[in-house]
Structure formats: structure tokens, C-alpha cells
Amino acid sequence: MTITGAGYVGLVTGACLAEKGHEVICFDIDKGKIEQLRRGEPPIYEPGLKELIEENIKEGRLHFTTDSKEAYRQRDVIVLAVGTPEKEDGSPNLSYLKNAVDNMACHINQNCTVVTKSTVPPGTNEKISYWIHSMKNPALKVEVISCPEFLREGAAIHDTFHGDRIVIGAASKEAGDLIEEMYKDFNVPIVRTDIRSAEMIKYASNAFLAAKISFINEIANICERVGADIEEVAAGMGLDNRIGRHFLKAGIGYGGSCFPKDTKALHHIAGKVKYQFEILEAVMKVNDRQSEVMMDKARTHLGSLKRKKAALLGLAFKPGTDDIRESQAIKLAKALIHEGANVHVYDPVAMHNAEQELGNAVVYSGSMGEALLDAEAAFIVTEWEEIIEYPLSNYSLLMKEPVILDGRNCLPMEKMKENNLTYLPVGRKGFIPPIC
Ligand SMILES: NC(=O)c1ccc[n+]([C@@H]2O[C@H](COP(=O)([O-])OP(=O)(O)OC[C@H]3O[C@@H](n4cnc5c(N)ncnc54)[C@H](O)[C@@H]3O)[C@@H](O)[C@H]2O)c1
Known part of the structure; x- marks a missing residue:
């Protein structure tokens, strides 16, 4: 299989799938990154990743390339993990994805399944399918699946092997079954759904977690004024199973490559369907x-x-x-x-x-x-x-x-x-x- 985009998600996914015995080639347009990876040096810091990459290169299951032909010919499964950074208006920039898909569509030469791990708005996988079909050899059958990623940086390998769920959004049972089979050795519950719901699960999850953080930060700011202690308040709240203890840590706020961009993207998605997502507006403001x-x-x-x-x-x-x-x-x-x-x-x-x-x-x-x-x-x-x-x-x-x-x-x-x-x-x- 091929992983397109050797960043935080692509590299971890590729190395973990190789560890489970799959033959994986990671393709990236960044020549420096691929050179480094071929030497067994990850261009990012992620605990355990270097060892996993070295081991799987040695076992001959993990390869790296900048050559599109090598990446896309004779492949059953292609995983898309390129970035979808935010644009100025908050919407995700899908141009990296479009370029990656166009390049892939020019080179595939057999029936295959394309799995989108990049975080994308509902309807994007249908667009990807359209982009592929308008460029590929018409005799080939290609199905696009949404399989959003939930790993946390800093614990990415653990999360890939022991995550809370793998979401598979597919239009056909066969394509969904194929990806479920790919993950059969991972000890992670599988959720099967339609494509748009899978795309939405990712945004809704990140927005909800961001909301928990902003909520506890608001409570913290009130605690300071009324003489209460947020650590004790959060501990007392978290014991309620309906609330849960995670993401109740007050602090300077959330950051990273996902929460800020995904909350803005979801707000933009809501706006496009003329819905004012008021809670999310407050979450971002806080x-x-x-x-x-x-x-x-x-x-x-x-x-x-x-x-x-x-x-x-x-x-x-x-x-x-x-x-x-x-x-x-x-x-x-x-x-x-x-x-x-x-x-x-x-x-x-x-x-x-x-x-x-x-x-x-x-x-x-x-x-x-x-x-x-x-x-x-x-x-x-x-x-x-x-x-x-x-x-x-x-x-x-x-x-x-x-x-x-x-x-x-x-x-x-x-x-x-x-x-x-x-x-x-x-x-x-x-x-x-x-x-x-
Ligand atoms: N980082 C996370 O913790 C995380 C978690 C869940 C989901 N996601 C989502 O996964 C996606 C990837 O995120 P990331 O953090 O891994 O991004 P990243 O920026 O670390 O990696 C993206 C990689 O894609 C490569 N790339 C760009 N255009 C390409 C092309 N045409 N062909 C091949 N490679 C190309 C880049 O060179 C880069 O190496 C995003 O949509 C993100 O929202 C990220």
C-alpha cells in the first residue's frame, strides 16, 4: 500500500501498518524529508517512531519515495495523509489534497481503494472521487473511503495501536470490509458509517474536546474571582461519568495543528449551510x-x-x-x-x-x-x-x-x-x- 504525505499522520500510520506486516511505501513531494527517512531518521519528534521506522526498514516492509510511478503503480490501497491547513477565512485549504489526488490519478494502473485520513469537510471524499474519475483510466475501478485520524501527537504510536475507535465511512460494503481487514490486527473498535458522517465525526470530536477545554478555562477564570480552586473543582466534576475527567485541565488554552484549525473549519462548514454555530464561536473566543x-x-x-x-x-x-x-x-x-x-x-x-x-x-x-x-x-x-x-x-x-x-x-x-x-x-x- 502507499501512504501519500509523510508527515505526523502519514509516517505514524505507515510505520504502524508496516509493523503489522503490511508492505508500505511512503510517498512525499519533500525530497529532503524522504532522504532523511531513507536513512532511518524521522524528520519529526514522536516517541518510539525512530525505532519503529528503523526496524521496519530493516525488515524490508517500509520504503520511502518521491517517485510517483513507484508510489502509485500496482497498489491496492492508497492512504491520503497530506495537510489540510486553514485558509484565511477559516476553511481548510484542500489544494495539497487536490494536487496529491491529481498526481495519483495519473499514475494508478489497477483497481484500488483510496483511504482519506486527512481531515476534510463533509462532501470532500465525494469530490476526491470525482477528481480521480475525471483523470484516471476509465477502465479502472477506484473507491474512496473516509477514515479520519484521531491520533494525538506525543502518543501517536500508542493511539494508532490502541485508539478508542477506527471510523470507516464507505459507500460500498466491499470497500469498507477491505479497510476493516487492513486494521484487523489492531486492537481498536471499528465504527462503520457512511462517508459524510465519518467526515463529520472527526470535526465534531475535535470541536467537542476544544469546547471542554474552553469551558474549564471559563470556570477557572470564575474560580479565581470567587476564591475556589479549579484543580479541585475539575477533579470533583470529572468523577461524574457523564462528564469524565479528561480535558478538564485549565490552562493557557489549546493549540496545535488540529483543534484551532478544525474548530474554525467546522464553523466555516456550518456557515456555508447557513447555520450559526454559536457555542463553537464562544469556544474559539475563549x-x-x-x-x-x-x-x-x-x-x-x-x-x-x-x-x-x-x-x-x-x-x-x-x-x-x-x-x-x-x-x-x-x-x-x-x-x-x-x-x-x-x-x-x-x-x-x-x-x-x-x-x-x-x-x-x-x-x-x-x-x-x-x-x-x-x-x-x-x-x-x-x-x-x-x-x-x-x-x-x-x-x-x-x-x-x-x-x-x-x-x-x-x-x-x-x-x-x-x-x-x-x-x-x-x-x-x-x-x-x-x-x-
Ligand atoms: N497531526 C495530527 O496530530 C493530526 C491528527 C489527526 C488528523 N490530522 C490530519 O491529518 C492531515 C495531515 O496532518 P499532518 O499533521 O500529518 O500534516 P504534515 O504537515 O505533518 O504532513 C503532511 C505531509 O504531506 C506532504 N505533501 C504535501 N503535498 C503532497 C503531495 N501532493 N503529495 C505527497 N505528499 C504531499 C508534505 O510534504 C508533508 O510531509 C491533516 O488533514 C490533519 O488535519 C492530523
Whole structure:
């Protein structure tokens, strides 16, 4: 089978299918990426991926190419995993998909099934089918299936082998059965549905998770005002099975390559059918505002941020990945720069990606200690293990003013007093040492 697009989704899917014994070739138009992959080096950071790729290259089940003929000739199954980034109006940009499909349609030379993993609006798989049929050899039979991806970066391999569900949206039973067979060795429940419902399941799921995050952030903001503690409130809420404990973590807001773009896309999809998705509008608005809440706190406690050294700890949109797309850390870095602060950043794996986004507007520190040295505020944005486990005593030793703004509520609040730290989390009472 062929995987088109060797990014976060395509690479993980390809490596996991190869691990289960399938013969997989990953095709990408990015020559540098493919060169790197042929050497067994993944161009992204994802725990366990390097080992999986190396092992399957060695076993001869996983190959990489930029050659369309090699990619698309004599293939039974072609998986589409190219990006669908947002356009300025919030709608997904389907041009990468269109180019990939046109290229594929020119080269396929046998009947096959095309499986779309890219996140696309309802009706897109029908369009893909139309694009293919208008270009391919008319004698060939090609069926298009929607199989949206639900993996989480940072846990992508685990999620592929042990996800909550695999959704297969197919027009015919035979094509659906074929893809179900492809996944038979994965220990994951299969949901069979029609194509448009499958496409919608993906957007509805991400919008719902984003709503949970914005909801708990609103509750956190109220907790601060009424003297309640969001961590206790969330724990108490989460014990109710109807609510569940996941995605009730208050913080600086969601980021990444999926939630921001998929919420905007769903809002756009609703707008196109003349439906005003009011809850989703509020979800996005709250998320946009949440980093500003943290900036307000910084201003209240530090006064002007001009020429102050700010340590920004964590740049990836979440721990376990080097992905900085729509990361709250990048947004916060830009806001701090805008206020005239001297921003020193640190992340265990995402520095290189951040450099492309922030250029020389910030200082890239080689360690947490380097970022914290003489800083007047530390902003925690990604809850990496290294950041959680960093000794609290070092903050007071290294910083000029030991003020910690914890955008992920990941540090132990009860230990702030003994370390003489000013601690400003989200939705908690925090701790401000008394003035002696
Ligand atoms: N990243 C995630 O966590 C995640 C999770 C679920 C769903 N998705 C969805 O999966 C899709 C892919 O996301 P991603 O994060 O893997 O994207 P990505 O940007 O990491 O990878 C996309 C890859 O496609 C390649 N590409 C572009 N045009 C091509 C073409 N014509 N032929 C072959 N390759 C081409 C690019 O070079 C790139 O390597 C998106 O629709 C996204 O919304 C992503």
C-alpha cells in the first residue's frame, strides 16, 4: 500500500501498518524529508517512531519515495495523509489534497481503494472521487473511503495501536470490509458509517474536546474571582461519568495543528449551510482570550514588562512533540516581545521549529537554568517532564525575581511557600510571599 504525505499522520500510520506486516511505501513531494527517512531518521519528534521506522526498514516492509510511478503503480490501497491547513477565512485549504489526488490519478494502473485520513469537510471524499474519475483510466475501478485520524501527537504510536475507535465511512460494503481487514490486527473498535458522517465525526470530536477545554478555562477564570480552586473543582466534576475527567485541565488554552484549525473549519462548514454555530464561536473566543489572561496577570504583578527578562519554558504545543503549529507558547512569546520584554526560550525538542517562527526576536537558551538566570518572570507553557521535575529551589537561586506564571498548572502549589516563590497558576489561589 502507499501512504501519500509523510508527515505526523502519514509516517505514524505507515510505520504502524508496516509493523503489522503490511508492505508500505511512503510517498512525499519533500525530497529532503524522504532522504532523511531513507536513512532511518524521522524528520519529526514522536516517541518510539525512530525505532519503529528503523526496524521496519530493516525488515524490508517500509520504503520511502518521491517517485510517483513507484508510489502509485500496482497498489491496492492508497492512504491520503497530506495537510489540510486553514485558509484565511477559516476553511481548510484542500489544494495539497487536490494536487496529491491529481498526481495519483495519473499514475494508478489497477483497481484500488483510496483511504482519506486527512481531515476534510463533509462532501470532500465525494469530490476526491470525482477528481480521480475525471483523470484516471476509465477502465479502472477506484473507491474512496473516509477514515479520519484521531491520533494525538506525543502518543501517536500508542493511539494508532490502541485508539478508542477506527471510523470507516464507505459507500460500498466491499470497500469498507477491505479497510476493516487492513486494521484487523489492531486492537481498536471499528465504527462503520457512511462517508459524510465519518467526515463529520472527526470535526465534531475535535470541536467537542476544544469546547471542554474552553469551558474549564471559563470556570477557572470564575474560580479565581470567587476564591475556589479549579484543580479541585475539575477533579470533583470529572468523577461524574457523564462528564469524565479528561480535558478538564485549565490552562493557557489549546493549540496545535488540529483543534484551532478544525474548530474554525467546522464553523466555516456550518456557515456555508447557513447555520450559526454559536457555542463553537464562544469556544474559539475563549481560547483566543486565555493567553491574554496570563499576560494581564504578568502585568499586574510585574508592572511594565519592558526590558524585563522573561523565561518562556516550553514551546511545543504539548509535551511529547516538536510541533509548534498554533502553539500558545509562540503566541505568548510574540505578546511578550510586543510589550518590549527580553524573551529567553527553552524547549527540550522544539527549539529548531521555534527558530523558524520567532527568528532572532528571542534568545534560545541551552537549558532551563540558562533561560531562568536573572529572569524576572518564568512562563510555563508546555508541561514537559523536565519542566515539572526541575528543582523549585533553582528558581529562587537563579532568578532576579522568582515569579512563576504556570500556564499548565503543572507545578506543586503547596511547595511554593517553602521555596519563597511567587506562583501564579490558572484558576487557583496561587501563592504570593508576604512582604517582609
Ligand atoms: N497531526 C495530527 O496530530 C493530526 C491528527 C489527526 C488528523 N490530522 C490530519 O491529518 C492531515 C495531515 O496532518 P499532518 O499533521 O500529518 O500534516 P504534515 O504537515 O505533518 O504532513 C503532511 C505531509 O504531506 C506532504 N505533501 C504535501 N503535498 C503532497 C503531495 N501532493 N503529495 C505527497 N505528499 C504531499 C508534505 O510534504 C508533508 O510531509 C491533516 O488533514 C490533519 O488535519 C492530523
